[in-house]
Amino acid sequence: MVQLLERQVQEPELPSLEQTHKKTKIKVHNIDFSYDDKTKILNDIQLEVKEGEFLVFMGPSGCGKSTLLRMIAGLEPFSDGDIVIDEKSVRQTHPDCGVVFQDYSLFPWLNAQSNVMLALKQRNKKMPKKELAHIAEQYLTLVNLGHAIKKYPGQMSGGMKQRAAIARALSFGSDLLLMDEPFGALDPVTRIKLQDLIVQISAEQKRTVVFVTHDVDEAIYLADRIIIFAPGKNGAVTKSIEVPVQKKGTNRQKLFEDPQFRAFRESLLNEMNEQIVNSLKTEITDGAGI
Numbered sequence: 001m002v003q004l005l006e007r008q009v010q011e012p013e014l015p016s017l018e019q020t021h022k023k024t025k026i027k028v029h030n031i032d033f034s035y036d037d038k039t040k041i042l043n044d045i046q047l048e049v050k051e052g053e054f055l056v057f058m059g060p061s062g063c064g065k066s067t068l069l070r071m072i073a074g075l076e077p078f079s080d081g082d083i084v085i086d087e088k089s090v091r092q093t094h095p096d097c098g099v100v101f102q103d104y105s106l107f108p109w110l111n112a113q114s115n116v117m118l119a120l121k122q123r124n125k126k127m128p129k130k131e132l133a134h135i136a137e138q139y140l141t142l143v144n145l146g147h148a149i150k151k152y153p154g155q156m157s158g159g160m161k162q163r164a165a166i167a168r169a170l171s172f173g174s175d176l177l178l179m180d181e182p183f184g185a186l187d188p189v190t191r192i193k194l195q196d197l198i199v200q201i202s203a204e205q206k207r208t209v210v211f212v213t214h215d216v217d218e219a220i221y222l223a224d225r226i227i228i229f230a231p232g233k234n235g236a237v238t239k240s241i242e243v244p245v246q247k248k249g250t251n252r253q254k255l256f257e258d259p260q261f262r263a264f265r266e267s268l269l270n271e272m273n274e275q276i277v278n279s280l281k282t283e284i285t286d287g288a289g290i
């Protein structure tokens with residue numbers, strides 16, 4: 001599998017819009033959620049994610065993107081509505097997924113290699129330790145951490161911890177990846193490398209990815225579809241937009257200069273700005289003021 005990944009890194013092959021969108025992987029039904037019974041964080045969320053689809057959540061800070069992602073991962077208990085993954089409710093069955101969240105969630109008493117080995121072991125219980133160690137090293141090398149496999153989280157920078165968490169999520173081998181701003185703390189060169197890696201993995205291994213980002217270019221580059229959350233309190237999904245840009249086989253630089261890419265980028269930014277302006281108007285009309 002790691003050999004497969006290495007081959008993919010050398011031969012970039014971006015997803016076509018046609019090859020995705022088959023069976024439903026995730027169904028989010030009527031989700032209402034608040035942390036404290038006073039402020040509603042998510043309001044009647046309805047969402048479907050198809051098998052193999054790359055879905056990106058966008059929206060202003062605090063609108064509930066991470067909360068919904070944690071709920072999909074089975075990490076946030078809830079009482080209203082349901083989330084079903086592969087026809088099983090996350091309330092009953094802990095979902096089988098690789099996760100990367102903003103807090104990295106590495107075990108501080110294990111070095112990078114052992115953190116990845118632990119994830120690998122969950123699915124490969126009988127695999128000899130030597131083999132686990134070798135595969136863990138290969139995944140860490142994929143994310144440019146081959147030199148730091150013996151480092152503990154306390155000895156790593158934010159970007160290194162983030163890459164170790166990505167290696168761990170990928171090595172887990174689930175066909176569902178949930179990623180919350182996974183490239184936020186990375187330098188631009190590593191960020192580009194990992195964007196390409198994740199596109200290849202999702203397309204060629206048919207993994208379903210739900211990914212949160214604030215970066216519009218990253219969203220368009222990665223996504224088949226972008227979900228926009230409403231700003232402010234009472235978070236809701238306001239738009240689901242298929243990315244109309246043909247990305248397969250297109251060089252990254254050319255893609256970013258493509259008029260269709262730029263026009264879509266502009267319309268996405270306008271859409272989000274408009275929503276922020278409308279939400280401010282509503283707050284003023286409701287008497288909340290600014």
Ligand SMILES: Nc1ncnc2c1ncn2[C@@H]1O[C@H](COP(=O)(O)OP(=O)(O)OP(=O)(O)O)[C@@H](O)[C@H]1O
Nearest residue numbers: 035036041059060061062063064065066067068214
């Ligand atoms: N554990 C928690 N307890 C109470 N309130 C919380 C908790 N986690 C998040 N919140 C609140 O819920 C709201 C939504 O937070 P969430 O992190 O889901 O937003 P987000 O859209 O992912 O934001 P960002 O883009 O800044 O990461 C915010 O107002 C936040 O303060």
